[in-house]
Each structure stands twice: as C-alpha cells, then as structure tokens.
Amino acid sequence: MKKTIIAMLVFAFVAFGVFIVFGLNPPTPTVKAEGKEIAVGQGSYCWNRIIHTRCVDMIAPQDLITHYELKQVKVSPGAVINIDFLFNPKAGTLSVTQWNPDGESIVVPVNGDKITLPKEAGTYIYDLSATWSRGSSSYVFVVEVR
Template sequence: MKKITLIVVIMVMIGGAIYWNYATGIPSLSVKADNKIVEVTQGTYCWSSLISSECVDKIAPTQMVKEGFITPTVVKPGAIMSYQFSKKPVGDSESILLEDEAGHSIDVKRENQTFKAPIKKGLYMYTISARWDKGDVSYAIAIDVKK
C-alpha cells in the first residue's frame, strides 16, 4: 500500500511540474491593423520555468521577411495598430522598434497598446519586446503600407 501511495504522489508531482511548465509558457502576442489580423512571428527570447531555462536567438525581422518567414500585411497609411499579449508584462517593459527598408530604425510611441503605422508607402518591420517574471521575448511583424 505504501508503494502505491508513493507512486501516486510521484505521478502527481510530475504531472504538476508538467502543468506548471505548460501554464507558465512563453506569452503570445496578437496584433491588428484597423481590426485586420497581422501575422506575428516569435523572435529572440530567454525564458525560465520550473524545470527548464533557455535562450533562443533568431534572425532579425528584416532577414525574416527576406527569407519568407514573415509575410507582410498590407495596411493603409496611418492605420491604427493595436496589440495584446496573452499575459501582462512586468511594469513598463514593453518597447516597439520600427525599421524601414533602408535599415533606419526608431522607437515607436505607443499609448494604451496602440500605435500608428507610417504614412509613407513602403515595407516596415516592427520588433515588439516585453519582459515577464520568467524572461523576455521579442516578436516580429511586417507591414506593407500602400495607399
């Protein structure tokens, strides 16, 4: 009887560890441009959980577009872009970096998880980053501003 109890306790502990690892996984990000869904690709991240820890370095968003890993979403000039993480980041750790086709980059002003797409036509890549108690993650999106 003691062996059965011990086996059950061990199985519950293993199941709990697996659930904890799953429940505290890397948050996802959803982005919309004027309520149109924008493709999001997970970028570089470092993440820790109860039983594992890893850092993964991915290629830059511009290279992701060139290699076909990201399909740019066509948006109107000045489109209202909104984003939502599946889990709330720590404090004010969110940042958005915009890069144009020429490789120039700027920090994007955001308010209430919204920002505006550029007015000038062209291809733009965004890196949206945030930090949580268990690590930090960046995400990449690409938009093609057309009039």
C-alpha cells in the same frame, strides 16, 4: 468523499496542464490593424521554465520575416496597431522598433498596447519586445502602408 478527491485530482491535472502549456515559452502576442490579424514571428528570448532557463538568440528582424515566411499585411497610412498578450507584460516594458526598407530603425512610441503606423507608403518591419516575471521576448511582423 470520493467525489471530492476526484474533483481535486481533476483540478490539479488541469492546473498542471495549463502551467505546462502556458509556462514553457513566452506568450505570443495577437497583433491587429484595421480588423486584420498580422502574423507574428518569435524573436530572441530568455524564459524561466520549470527546471531551467532557456535563452534563444535569433537572427535579425529582417531575416526573421523571411525565415517565418511572414506575409506583409496591407494597411492604411496612420493606422493603429493593437498588440495584445494573453498575459500582460510588466508595465512600461513593451517597446517597438520600426525598420524601414533602407535598414534604418527608429523607436516607435507605444501608447498602452497601441502604436501608430507612418503616413508614408512603404513596407515596414516591426520588432517588439516585452518583459514578464518569467523572462523577456521579442517578436517581428511586417506591414505594407499604402
């Protein structure tokens, strides 16, 4: 009986810890291209926490790259980027916007959890956003196609 109570307490403690760690902020994606991990910066988000909802409005994607000191990763023209979340967003909510050096943006087609980079050389900033049952969030990263 004592072992059962201890096991239940340990389980409850671990479950609570996991909820706290993974429940306070939006999940951060792992972004990779050609086997290289690409650093990602947190953008604007609204997230339902344990007691309240927290909404944070961040600066423009181009400025976030500087703010987080994100380094551009060199990738091949037409490379495929994989976007992976520990907790998958709601179906159909992952969207990606590409910003070119001139400050112009285009919406990039998302195929599942993948996007294809341009064939033209240059530095491109990407702003991705997604929605979960607990809220929504955006993220930025930068690549150099060469």
